[in-house]
Amino acid sequence: MRVAVVGAGITGAAAAWALARDGHDVRVLEQFELDHDRGSSHGRSRIFRLAYTEPHWVELAREALAAWRALERETGEALLELDGLLELAPSESDSSRETLDACGVAWEAADPARYGVAGPEGWSALVQPDAGIVRADEARRVFLRGIPVQTGARVESLDDVDADVVVVAAGPWARKLLARAGVELAVTETRETIAYFRHEPGIAAVVDRDATGHLRYALRDHVHGLKAGTHMSGRAADPDEPGGANEETVRAIADWVAERFPGIDPEPVAAEPCFYTRTADESFVLERHGRIVVASPCSGHGFKFAPVVGRRVADLAIL
């Protein structure tokens, strides 16, 4: 089958990889250059974690872990750095303990100070060892190895794409592109902000979930040391409109870093925007409409699932 994949972010890359392994004639169409920073997949790292409070995400993450490991074995590339995630939550019931137990996933109670982190008095603190970071840029490059990618190729109409199946992995551009083909995608695009801080290597990832479920996070970055953000704090935006990091959000992130990481300089050394393509319940949209396969897994947590999503997309393409 001739399959065209629109978008060379992590979703399009992982889908192209799975489709090529199934023996299809795959090509990727990307509107910008590879490694551009205008969508959702740019950057050196993303959190990989099993620690979710909903069992279906834990199970999917577990499947993804096996798939990342298989990819590493097959390509000889180290893509995961899993030396643990520290999860802080106001109480045990706000934490992922119960869900991890129900799913049979190992975790231990932790002293945050051991990791240079200040956990508020009385909060639950746990370490989940099968967690850390995915080397994001490397992962995209590995998935695209050997796949023909046409850059500077913006698809304006899916009708113009010459292929048996068209996978739309267009991130925050997907809704408008699909609408022109009569396919509705119920998502909102928001421009989020992350900031970088100078930090000596510590635990790979820290997630702080407050009583309202609001998530702040920090993870290893191989250039500056620490990357931090506050989940779902961005405003609705058009990815074709210019826009940078939000100053107010950078300050909020810096305040959280100052509180949680008392040993480091809370002055950010860099900040950048990144798009979320959100569904109402943070689920992913993977569905088929005629020859179009929609692949929209984001809501700010889709990277870690890429090899599983790629596989699901390839399965949808052959139905």
Ligand SMILES: Cc1cc2nc3c(=O)[nH]c(=O)nc-3n(C[C@H](O)[C@H](O)[C@H](O)COP(=O)(O)OP(=O)(O)OC[C@H]3O[C@@H](n4cnc5c(N)ncnc54)[C@H](O)[C@@H]3O)c2cc1C
């Ligand atoms: C700040 C931030 C932090 C995150 N942290 C984590 C994390 O720690 N862990 C985690 O698991 N996930 C995380 N995520 C989520 C994860 O990064 C996304 O789920 C993932 O990158 C989505 O990738 P994508 O390929 O679907 O979209 P994109 O990366 O946006 O890729 C879409 C591609 O399609 C191209 N394109 C669009 N329209 C067209 C067109 N018409 N023609 C040709 N090409 C087109 C675009 O140029 C782009 O390259 C985070 C996201 C952000 C923004």
